[in-house]
Amino acid sequence: MLRLLPLLLAACLLAGCAQLGSLLQATGGTPTASAKSARIERIDLQGARVVFDVEVTNPYALPLPITALDYSLASGESTFLTGQKTSAELIPANGKATVELPAEVVYADLLRSVQGVNLGAVVPYTAKVNIKADAPGIGPIELPVSHSGQVPVPAPPEVSLEGVEWTKIGLDEAQATARLKVRNTNSFPVDLEKLDYKLSLAQKPVADGAVSEALHFEPDAIQTVTIPLKVSAAKLGFGIISLARGKSSDYQIDGTIKLGSSFGPIGTTYSKQGKVGFGK
Numbered sequence: 085m086l087r088l089l090p091l092l093l094a095a096c097l098l099a100g101c102a103q104l105g106s107l108l109q110a111t112g113g114t115p116t117a118s119a120k121s122a123r124i125e126r127i128d129l130q131g132a133r134v135v136f137d138v139e140v141t142n143p144y145a146l147p148l149p150i151t152a153l154d155y156s157l158a159s160g161e162s163t164f165l166t167g168q169k170t171s172a173e174l175i176p177a178n179g180k181a182t183v184e185l186p187a188e189v190v191y192a193d194l195l196r197s198v199q200g201v202n203l204g205a206v207v208p209y210t211a212k213v214n215i216k217a218d219a220p221g222i223g224p225i226e227l228p229v230s231h232s233g234q235v236p237v238p239a240p241p242e243v244s245l246e247g248v249e250w251t252k253i254g255l256d257e258a259q260a261t262a263r264l265k266v267r268n269t270n271s272f273p274v275d276l277e278k279l280d281y282k283l284s285l286a287q288k289p290v291a292d293g294a295v296s297e298a299l300h301f302e303p304d305a306i307q308t309v310t311i312p313l314k315v316s317a318a319k320l321g322f323g324i325i326s327l328a329r330g331k332s333s334d335y336q337i338d339g340t341i342k343l344g345s346s347f348g349p350i351g352t353t354y355s356k357q358g359k360v361g362f363g364k
Contacts, residue, residue: 115142115217116227117228121136122134122211126348127347127348128352129238133189134157135187136186136231137185140180140215141175141180142178144178144219145178146221147177149174152216153183153185153216154166154167154213155213157210159207160198163197164198165187165190165194194235204239204271206234206237207234207235208233208234211232212228212229214226214227214228215229234347235347238345239270240354241267241352242267243266244337245335246265247263247361248362249363253329257315257316258313266299267301268301268304272303272345274343275345276298276307279297279309279342280293280340280341281339283337284335284337285324286327287334288324291311291313330362332361333359335357337356338354341353
């Protein structure tokens, strides 16, 4: 095919470039495109980035410039994302290349556009991509592609303080074990990879740290995570010792959670206030 290129250029000069398109089509057919894969590159509580890999085949003896990619994502009849990406990709002559298309899914837009979807759901979608190219000697052409997949709308896990067991109460120090109840509020399984926490009792900060215990959660599953507490009267005042000798306390716990899932890692925050009972 490369040996035909001088002849095609000569034909363009002698017969006019408008006829080059028909010559190119006669020598190798027309360009095609196909969706090879879709991967979720990032997930957080605001949205997800879905990257589509589209393979374009160019049968022409000249490179094929890609100018833009129009795209839309819909669930059922409800479209929740549209956009366009300009492109300077060049598909080699008699070859193929993969064009990446990143799409930013905003959960607020998805929840507003698609009825019946709640936080924690997995949403099926159909992506339609229209690749625009400038075929040499032919002009603008369009190559439609579609792909079906799923995107999660993650919900933050529920984290609460289930109880505090004081194991040692002295004159100037108290030690305890706190039990955190963690519930997966998503409709898909997740793995707890890391949990950071800041815990306050009676508005006094008593502990902060991280738990890296690997735990698997099926949908709606609940597991308990334990954290050690060591409070000092020298730092928090002797009132904290009196608090430890009591039966209960108001609490607040805040932090971040890193989850693993089949869709990729998910980072989220949590915050909970309530009342917790003490055990001795």
